[in-house]
Amino acid sequence: MKNPLLEKFDTAPFSNIENEHYLPGIKELIARANQEIKAIVENTDAPNFQNTVEALENTGMQLDRATSIFFNLNSAETNDEIQKIAQKVSPLLTDFKNDLLLNEQLFGKVKAVYDVRERLELSGEQLMLLEKQYKSFSRNGANLSEEKKTELRKIDAQLAKLKLTFGENVLAATNAFEMRIDNEEDLAGLPEGTKEAAAQTAKEKGKKGWMFTLDYPSYIPFMTYAENRELRKKMSFAFGSRAFRNDKYNNEQNVLDIANLRHQRAKLLGYESHAHFVLEERMAETPQNVLSFSNELLEKAKPAAQKEFDDLASFAKKMDGIDQLEKWDSAYYAEKLKQKRFDLDDEQLKPYFKLENVIKGVFMVAEKLFGLQFEADNKIDKYHEDVKTYKVTDAEGALVSIFYADFHPRAGKRGGAWMTSYKPQQIKDGKNDRPHVSIVCNFTKPTPSKPSLLTFNEVTTLFHEFGHALHGMLANTTYKGLSGTSVSWDFVELPSQILENWCYEKETLELFATHYETGEVIPMELVNKIKESATFHEGMQTLRQLSFGLLDMSWHGADPSEIESVKEFENKCFENTKLYPDTPSTCMSTAFSHIFQGGYSAGYYSYKWAEVLDADAFAYFKQEGIFNRKVADKFKDTVLSQGGTKDPMELYVEFRGEKPNPDALLKRAGLI
Numbered sequence: 159m160k161n162p163l164l165e166k167f168d169t170a171p172f173s174n175i176e177n178e179h180y181l182p183g184i185k186e187l188i189a190r191a192n193q194e195i196k197a198i199v200e201n202t203d204a205p206n207f208q209n210t211v212e213a214l215e216n217t218g219m220q221l222d223r224a225t226s227i228f229f230n231l232n233s234a235e236t237n238d239e240i241q242k243i244a245q246k247v248s249p250l251l252t253d254f255k256n257d258l259l260l261n262e263q264l265f266g267k268v269k270a271v272y273d274v275r276e277r278l279e280l281s282g283e284q285l286m287l288l289e290k291q292y293k294s295f296s297r298n299g300a301n302l303s304e305e306k307k308t309e310l311r312k313i314d315a316q317l318a319k320l321k322l323t324f325g326e327n328v329l330a331a332t333n334a335f336e337m338r339i340d341n342e343e344d345l346a347g348l349p350e351g352t353k354e355a356a357a358q359t360a361k362e363k364g365k366k367g368w369m370f371t372l373d374y375p376s377y378i379p380f381m382t383y384a385e386n387r388e389l390r391k392k393m394s395f396a397f398g399s400r401a402f403r404n405d406k407y408n409n410e411q412n413v414l415d416i417a418n419l420r421h422q423r424a425k426l427l428g429y430e431s432h433a434h435f436v437l438e439e440r441m442a443e444t445p446q447n448v449l450s451f452s453n454e455l456l457e458k459a460k461p462a463a464q465k466e467f468d469d470l471a472s473f474a475k476k477m478d479g480i481d482q483l484e485k486w487d488s489a490y491y492a493e494k495l496k497q498k499r500f501d502l503d504d505e506q507l508k509p510y511f512k513l514e515n516v517i518k519g520v521f522m523v524a525e526k527l528f529g530l531q532f533e534a535d536n537k538i539d540k541y542h543e544d545v546k547t548y549k550v551t552d553a554e555g556a557l558v559s560i561f562y563a564d565f566h567p568r569a570g571k572r573g574g575a576w577m578t579s580y581k582p583q584q585i586k587d588g589k590n591d592r593p594h595v596s597i598v599c600n601f602t603k604p605t606p607s608k609p610s611l612l613t614f615n616e617v618t619t620l621f622h623e624f625g626h627a628l629h630g631m632l633a634n635t636t637y638k639g640l641s642g643t644s645v646s647w648d649f650v651e652l653p654s655q656i657l658e659n660w661c662y663e664k665e666t667l668e669l670f671a672t673h674y675e676t677g678e679v680i681p682m683e684l685v686n687k688i689k690e691s692a693t694f695h696e697g698m699q700t701l702r703q704l705s706f707g708l709l710d711m712s713w714h715g716a717d718p719s720e721i722e723s724v725k726e727f728e729n730k731c732f733e734n735t736k737l738y739p740d741t742p743s744t745c746m747s748t749a750f751s752h753i754f755q756g757g758y759s760a761g762y763y764s765y766k767w768a769e770v771l772d773a774d775a776f777a778y779f780k781q782e783g784i785f786n787r788k789v790a791d792k793f794k795d796t797v798l799s800q801g802g803t804k805d806p807m808e809l810y811v812e813f814r815g816e817k818p819n820p821d822a823l824l825k826r827a828g829l830i
Contacts, residue, residue, distance in 0.1 A: 163187070163224040169560055169594060170227050170580045172541040177239050180228050184221070184247050188254045191218035195258060198267065205267040207278060211288050214268070215637050216586070223581060225251065230578050234598045235541050236570045241326050245319060252318040253311070256299075260307045265300040268292055283803045287637050290802070293439070299427060306426055313423045320416050325755040327407040328748075329572050331400040334407070336363070337370045337393060347385035349505045352376075354605040372397050373567040374574075375602040378613070382489040382504070394486035398744025402725075409748035410724045416754050417718040433715040436760035441648045441767065441806050445715045448763045452711070455766060456704050456735070458829045462697025467737045470495060470695075485738045496694055502687040504613050510684070511617050512674040513565060513601060513610035517546075519670025520624045523660050527790040528632065528798075529553040532561065542568070550631055559631035562596035565610070566603045572751070575599040575619050577626035577654075582638035593642060595630040597623040609674055614688065618658045625657030626650070634799040641801045647761045649806035651768030652775065653798060659776040662692055663784055693828035698737065700766075700827060705735035707763035709746065710753045714760040724748065771810060773826045774818035 162174040163183030194217040201209055225247075232244050258264070271278070272292040275285060299310045338360060339345060345353050345368060356368035356376065363369060370376050370393065377397060384390050401409035420432040429435040433445040442448045467483075474480040474491040483491070497503045521532040531551045538547035544566050550559040562580070567573075581594035599619060604610045612620070626643060629650070633642035643650050660666040664685050671680035712731040721727045725745050732740075752758040775793070782789045796813040811817060824830040 161186070163227070164220070166220075167223075168581075169538050170223075170541075172227070172539045174539075175227070177243060180224075180240075180243050181246055183224055184228070184250065187218070187221035187224055188250060191221045191254070192257070194218065195261070195264060199261070199263045205270040207271055207280060207284060207288065210267045210271050211284075211291055214264070214291060215287060215639055219638075226578070226580055230580065230596065230598075231541055233576070233578075234564055234571050235568070236329070236572075241322075244322050248318040248322055249315050252314045256307075256311045256314055259295055259298040259300060260302075260310070262300070265295045268295060283636055283640060286803050287640060290639060297427065297435070297438070302426070310423065310426055313419050313426070317416065317419050317423070320412050320419070321755050324401075324409055324412045324416065325572065325751060327401045327409050327412070328751055328755070331403070331407040331749070332372045332573060333569055335372050335396045335400075337389070337396070338365055339368045339370070339389075340366070344386050344389060345384070347383045349379065349383060349508075351505075351508070351602070351605065351608055351611060352379040352383065354607060355603060358603075358605055372400070372573075374600050375567060378489070378615075381486065382493045384490070387486070390486040390490060391484070394484075395741065395743055398485070398741060398746070401748040402743070402745040409754075410745075413713075413724050413747050413754060414718070414721060417713050417721070420714060420759065421718055431715050431717070433711060433760035436714070440646045440761065440764070442763065445711060445760075448707075448711060449715075451767065452704055452707055452763055455700065458824060459697050459700035459704065459827075460735075462829055463701040463737065464697075466695050466697050473498075482739065485741060485744075488738065492695060496691060500687050500691045500694070502684070502691050504615075507614050507680075507684065507688070508611040509673050509675065510671040510680045511612040511614065513604075513612055515670045515672060515674070516612055516617055516620055517563070519666070520621055520657075522669045523621075523657070523666060524624075524628060526785045527787070528628070528794055530558060530631075531555075538562075544568070557592050559592055560594040561627065561631065562594070564596065564598045565601045567600040571598070571600065573600055574751070575623050577623050577630065577643070579630055579642065583630075583633035583635065583641045584638040585636045590634070593630050593633055595627045595642075597627050599623060611674065614661075618661050621657045621661050622654045625654035628657070629653040629798055632794055632798040633801055635801045635803050640803050643801075645802045646806055647757065648764035648767040649771070649810075651764055652771045652810075655765075655768050655772040656775050659772070659779075660784060662689055665784060693826070696827040697829065700829070701735050701737070703766055705732055706746075706750075707766060708735065709750070710758070710760060710762035713747070713753065770820050770823045771818050773822040774820075775810075775814060777822050778814060 159182075161179045161183045162171045163179055164186055195214070198210060198213045198217070203209055228247065229244075232240050268291055272288055275288055280288065299307055302310060339356070353368060356370055359371065359376065360367055360369035370380050377393060380393055381390055401407050424430070424432045424435040427435060429438075431445070433448075437444055437448065442451065470491055471483040473495050474483050474487055477491070477494065480487060493504070521530075524530040524532070529552055532548045533551070535547055535549045538560060540547055540562065542564065544564055546563045546565075548561040548563075549557065550561050552558050560581075575598065577595065577597045579593060579595050581591070583593040584591050601612055601616050601620070602610050630642040635641045664682070667680050667685050667688075672678060709728065709731045712727070724747050725742070728745060728747050729740060747754070753762055758764070779786065779789055792813055796809050800809055807817065821830065
């Protein structure tokens with residue numbers, strides 16, 4: 159059988175790949191990568207940077223490309239068959255990785271080069287690659303005894319399977335819930351567009367009436383606008399109890415198993431906890447630093463959050479006689495209070511944020527800042543008809559990147575939004591191989607009468623993910639292992655979070671925020687209201703983010719073996735950040751995919767950490783002009799193009815001239 163994954167390809171050949179290609183293709187590519195590693199080990203020449211470190215960096219390239227296609231589809235366009243293949247492929251890749259990192263002879267060669275690094279006249283980037291390689295061995299068991307290596311392999315194999323199962327359960331539990339409404343009175347308060355989308359969903363599922371799901375474009379508007387409090391409660395319970403019910407999708411044991419196995423792994427490698435292991439390679443360095451950073455912010459945010467909560471509770475009581483504000487009241491009354499305070503309603507804004515216009519807008523921002531041009535190219539193969547494909551070029555017309563964008567929810571797509579890559583950037587054999595980058599989101603779909611009109615929150619999400627994409631697109635390093643977003647995870651959010659700032663600026667909004675029917679540019683009055691309301695409930699938002707980061711650190715910063723109840727443990731963690739009464743039938747951890755499926759374990763704090771960087775960095779843009787090309791070039795040259803070639807704080811200081819000032823974040827948030 160001819161297998162497209164084994165052929166040379168540039169853009170991913172999605173339409174040629176069948177599900178039956180994945181398992182044999184990946185097995186064959188693992189075998190080929192093992193041959194490349196064997197050649198390094200059996201080379202009789204003395205180990206040097208070229209024949210060991212560079213050679214190792216260049217192994218398994220086709221395997222990396224094939225697995226990036228497979229796992230990206232498992233997130234964005236999965237089905238039962240792909241999930242079954244993932245359960246087979248994942249242990250194979252775990253074994254391959256462990257065979258590599260626990261290979262004594264290979265580690266011996268890398269160590270031989272590492273031990274004489276001072277005498278080798280290596281460039282800064284070469285030195286960083288060597289250090290990264292050496293640490294990947296030393297931090298992942300290369301120095302363990304054979305007995306302990308066997309134990310590590312067993313733990314890693316279990317973790318690989320558990321993380322997949324966790325994600326499958328969250329997706330299945332999300333898809334399993336549908337709320338059908340027959341009585342139009344129960345739709346009171348909902349915008350016309352939301353009702354139309356719900357009618358369309360019902361029709362697609364062969365039902366009458368209106369259908370609401372737990373996908374964000376259905377769930378969020380319902381929780382924000384539906385007047386029927388009981389139905390909001392029903393939706394809230396369904397969302398909050400995902401993978402926490404007494405059924406086959408329950409993730410409680412998976413959470414406990416993942417946390418315990420991560421702890422055992424860290425102890426085996428000589429670390430106090432999983433957080434100690436992870437943070438050794440982050441800007442934050444230690445769990446203590448993360449906790450003191452989080453607690454310092456908590457101290458500033460908590461009084462503001464409590465005041466905002468009390469205001470909201472008294473507003474709900476005055477408006478509707480609500481004696482006890484509950485979680486399912488939060489978005490509804492917050493939206494009503496925001497409308498009253500700022501005379502601003504998300505529904506007023508949506509007509510100005512037609513998806514196609516927002517895409518054009520983010521492209522214009524990239525052009526004004528970095529001279530990039532985006533041209534739709536329908537010849538580029540795609541995995542689903544919803545996906546949009548572009549060629550990205552510079553001012554001289556040279557290819558910078560291929561860009562994929564996938565915007566709407568589907569049954570086979572996990573929730574949330576993310577950036578990913580199908581091909582890394584690198585300079586090899588004198589050729590600068592340009593990257594292929596993708597963003598995946600879950601935005602409001604078009605309906606028969608309206609195009610896709612985004613909420614302002616969806617606009618900032620698009621800019622956020624596009625910021626990550628720019629980090630990938632503008633990469634310009636020699637080695638793929640240091641390219642683009644291959645940076646420490648508390649630095650990776652800087653390019654994404656800084657780009658969100660442009661959404662609030664008049665100069666930006668006037669580029670693309672035009673009414674989808676009349677073509678009228680967004681009125682200044684609305685722009686001012688967007689800016690005025692930017693810090694609305696910032697205390698509560700900060701408290702919420704901190705609570706997630708602290709929950710993550712609690713799971714991963716100490717021995718979890720005594721934890722018996724996921725829910726009780728979670729309640730203890732939330733004691734200091736809780737505003738709303740607890741709902742016993744809901745649990746966050748069982749659907750906290752960022753930390754139990756994705757790569758944010760012991761790293762969720764990084765969103766807030768990077769906010770300090772982005773607030774400080776954007777203050778520099780504001781000072782010089784938000785489209786100032788000198789500042790933009792400096793940001794591109796010191797941050798976006800450099801990837802992981804230098805220490806992140808060193809890169810930041812090169813851009814800003816000094817270390818970040820946390821006051822910039824607190825000022826922007828209105829907390830000082």
